[in-house]
Amino acid sequence: MHELGILMGAINTVENFARKNGVTKIQTLVLQIGELSSMIPKYIEECYPAAVEGTLLQETELKIEILPGNAICQNCNNVFNLIENKDICPNCGKQDWEILCGKEFMIKEIVAC
Structure with a gap:
């Protein structure tokens, strides 16, 4: 399950952004995951609590x-x-096509309190 490692990288990015901008509490983290990406949303949801434990994103x-x-x-x-x-x-x-979108894994929004 590579989702945990990638998710932890995203959490580090969010924490660094928060520190640089004086944010002390984050209410919501919004991620965008493409249907064609290698990330499985269900696994992201399942490993999220363990990934954020002890971080600024814990709650x-x-x-x-x-x-x-x-x-x-x-x-x-x-x-x-x-x-x-x-x-x-x-x-x-x-079956002659070019992918336009769907491989993304992005931090869309960080909602601070």
Whole structure:
């Protein structure tokens, strides 16, 4: 489960940001995770309490937003969700596409008290 290591890196980033900006308490941390990323939201949620224990984020609420795994068809320029359409353009039936989004893992928002 690589999620714990990556999550701890994100927590360090948030703590450093908070210290540099004089933030002493954080209410909510919002993460964005793409459908096509190697991160599994369920695992992030499960390991979050252990990852934040003893940190500035210990009592912070975690919110996760899932970003769609969209692609653009190189044949007909249709934008579609890869997962919902099983990697096939629903417009022309081709599998010649380029990923537009969905591989992200980002800190979207830090809500301070």
